[in-house]
Amino acid sequence: MENHIIAGMAGESSIATTGAGPEQEQMRNIGDHATMVKWQRFSVPFAYPVAFTRNLFALDNPLLFEMLAMRERDKRHRCLVYLDEGVVTAQPDLPNRVRRYFDAHARHIELVDWVVVPGGEDIKLHPGHVMAMLKAIHRLRIDRHAYVLAIGGGAVLDAVGFAAATAHRGVRHLRVPTTVLSQNDSGVGVKNAINTHGVKNFTGTFAPPWAVLNDFDFLETLPRRERVAGIAEAIKVALIRDGDFYRWLEANAQALARFDQSAEEFMVRRSAELHMHQIAYGGDPFELGSARPLDFGHWSAHKLEALTHHEVHHGEAVAIGIALDARYSALAGLLPEPEAQRIVELLDSLGLATFHPQLLATGPSGELALLAGLQEFREHLGGELTVTLLSGIGQGIEVHDIDMALMAQAIAWLSEREACHALAQ
The missing domain is CATH 3.40.50.1970 (Rossmann fold)
Structure with a gap:
């Protein structure tokens, strides 16, 4: 049996620091108050196969x-x-x-x-x-x-x-x-x-x-629904980290849709490798900052899951979130329009939905309920809003502001596209 393992102060002050070890001391004088600060530093290496x-x-x-x-x-x-x-x-x-x-x-x-x-x-x-x-x-x-x-x-x-x-x-x-x-x-x-x-x-x-x-x-x-839905996470990480892998997904979409063993195994391994690389080398494995770079397409996915009472499963919601944020990236001038079109076409070819009626659900004041997911996404980490969008295939970009009107346009585009597909059938 062959096993494959991938082995991640305000006011006037003066400061004097002594010691070079983990317990550095800082003497601080602020006005008439002398304060000593001891810094405890240590690291714990993590490794798992x-x-x-x-x-x-x-x-x-x-x-x-x-x-x-x-x-x-x-x-x-x-x-x-x-x-x-x-x-x-x-x-x-x-x-x-x-x-x-x-x-x-x-x-x-x-x-x-x-x-x-x-x-x-x-x-x-x-x-x-x-x-x-x-x-x-x-x-x-x-x-x-x-x-x-x-x-x-x-x-x-x-x-x-x-x-x-x-x-x-x-x-x-x-x-x-x-x-x-x-x-x-x-x-x-x-x-x-x-x-x-x-x-x-x-x-x-x-x-x-x-x-x-x-x-x-x-x-x-696995039921076909679950097996296909998981591919959405591979598309996500390819879009933000590896253009070559994304082009491989496009070239092998038919094989993946019929669950060809070789194609499916490579897709799973490569996606796992990219996720592991981000955790180990992305600089923030425990998300101490405001960014969640591996969560492209997820701010709306999490909200859509809640709005549908989890009728829409996570991978399916991520696919819709990818389509939405790709379209928004194009409307915002970050991503060339042809590349945004490629993304929704790949999702289509795999049988992944790019729209759900709950995207158009409204709140008490008539606002789109989905957009509340942006604030919830920010609150999960705190700090400023940080959303990963696309500047190219394989190139994620972090933004700190979302134009709500433009996002509403992106939702409307997905809705119109869905209606056109329904008429064509």
Whole structure:
């Protein structure tokens, strides 16, 4: 079995600094007040493997065992496993395959328990699911040298990851993403969260996983809707970071739409690589600033999901958000019009929608409800509004102001385009 791993003051003052070590001292004189400031500095290096394989739970595939034992090979490692209900429905033998794998390697790994949890946004909408996980972690004595393993889509990884990150201030968390979207984007990152106070991802943490193990076999049993929707995140990252990859997506759109194995695997790996590169080298892996460069197309996507009560799934909403922000970029003079047209045509060719009627929904004062998503997007990080748009294929650009009238025009263009397509059918 071959496994592929990608190894991220006001007033008059005078200051005197002493010491060159991590605890530098600063003496500050402000008026008649002398103040000493000690600076504590340290860094914590993060490193985790992201692997791509097939048949992860085959008894002769050592990848999972090796990842659990990679730093303490002489221990017997305890593991609590959470399974996405949707995955278990599609693969009813999965719990038995997991159990047999642990039994076959019982000298070194122990399956403490396995639990089936709801998939999709339901697990993120109801905090009781996370509280149940925390109770289980406590009851089963999962400590900081044991593991919580999540097998499922992005929502399950988010919720289980949040529980693991907060129990004991963080227990080891290993992810097994099972959807295109979670394998090529969210599952390889450092964030987890649940939805509270009516806000998507309001409650969460930054907590890098112990390892990410992508098993392409899980993609084979996905509904077509979910399998196609995950491609939107690959288009997103290609548009802002890699023009060559975007042109590859265009050239291979038909192969991707029919789920050609070779094309799908390359798309997932390359998208994951680009997301990982941004986290490691983008300069702000925990989003301490005001920018969210990997969230191109997402300000409207998050709002659209809420407006449709999650009838529109995340990848589908991202596709619509990409179309909207590409059109706005062209209207604002940032992106050549032919390139904006190329983007919506690629989305069309994959069967991804570029419009939903809720884009035209209005609020109490007659304003477009979607546009409130811009303020919510800003509030999630704080600071000034920072939205990633496009200046070219493969070239993202950050702006700090959105012309609401121009954005309304972009929405109207998508609506008119949708109406023309409907008449043509």
